[in-house]
Amino acid sequence: MRKVKNLIVGCGLSGIVLAERLASRRGEEVLIIDRRNHIGGNIYDYKDKETGITVHQYGPHVFHTNDKKVWDYLSQFTEWHRFMYRVKAVIDGIEVNIPFNLDSLHKVFPKDMAEKLENKLIEKFGFNKKIPILELRQSKDKDLEFLAEYVYKKVFLGYTVKQWGVKPEDLDVSVSGRVPVYISRDNRYFQDTYQAIPQNGYTKMVENILKNPLIKVELDTDFKDIKNQIEYERLFFSGAIDEYFNYELGRLPYRSLDIEFRKHNCEYLQSGPQINFPENYDYTRSVEYKYYLDEKSNKTIVSYEYPCPYEEGKNERYYPIPDDDNQKLYNQYLNKAKELKNVYFIGRLGDYKYYNMDQTVASALELFEGVKK
DSSP states (O other), X not given: OEEEEEEEEOOSHXXXXXXXXXXXXXXXXXXXXXXXXXXXXXGOEEEOTTTOOEEETTSOOOEEESOHXXXXXXXXXXXXXXXXXXXXXEETTEEEEESEEHHHHHHHSOHHHHHHHHHHHHHHHOSSEEEEHHHHHTSOOHHHHHHHHHHIIIIIIHHHHHHHTOOGGGSOGGGGGGOEEEESSXXXXXXXXXXXXXXXXXXXXXXXXXXXXXXXXXXXXXXXXXXXXXXXXXXXEOSOHHHHTTTTTOOOOEEEEEEEEEEESSSOSSSSSEEEOSXXXXXXXXXXXXXXXXXXXXXXXXXXXXEEEOOTTTSOOOEEOOSHHHHHHHHHHHHHHHTSSSEEEOHHHHHTSOOOHHHHHHHHHHHHHHSOO
16 A cells, blocks of 8 residues: 555646645655646646747636735746736627727727717726626616626627526526726736736746655546555545545536637737637637747647536536535535545635636645644
């Protein structure tokens, strides 16, 4: 029987941060296993040999945070390429900024109409504010109510139907409350203090995090295949919590993505790194990767994302599906997890939450501080 101090299942952000802390701060040995054939989980990237373009295999990842502790932690392991993300959506055949802002307003409406709406927005809410669609709908001003409906239908509805695979009437109306109109000329997708991409790619950053000789990584290794052959003092499990319990209470559903990569014989194909398609085509967005690190090539690589249901063995779990029934099922698994000793469920699959990268790192750092020696 093989014995290890710390066993971490999953070599994504949660697992590698915990491994680094346990090894460097406590001098403990760590074994990380992953069923995939690469490190980094969903932030894994690679350089295309023909073009030299860094491609994100599981879709675009732009790091952004207001958490200086997280920024400083990761900065130990990478130089940064400062990058302010700008996203556009095709609405009525016109590329407009996302989130929908004052520039977007003037692109889709006649001048007089746009000026009227802009003045009303600033008068009621002020400048540089993000106003949820739900709040606009409740403003009792017919013009602002019209704008709320326009943005809801043109920006949010079609994209969400494709993303989540539900009929419009099955969407919870309150979900639209998360979609803002940004009363600003700020065309950035995020407004966080720190926004960047690792200068040499995410995979290189992960390699640097794992450099401690106390950390051992074994790929192409599935937990269920070795769990009866290994003893551990602590287990950190970043796989799906329902899978750990062999789905005995039922399966937690996920959405997945079918990502198609195409190489194009031109220097640039798009006007920016990401274009969303709420109304047109079966894919939700197209992403042109050379923009991220400002890489030069006479060809370009663009990915197209087709949302689909998660199917075990066929694709990857990407997005937990938030609704009351799924949360109740997760809570039942969580209660079972609390009965286990020295077993910790981590990451978006262990917590059944979609985390941004900075949230993942912050959660792992916090968990490390709470783990008993």
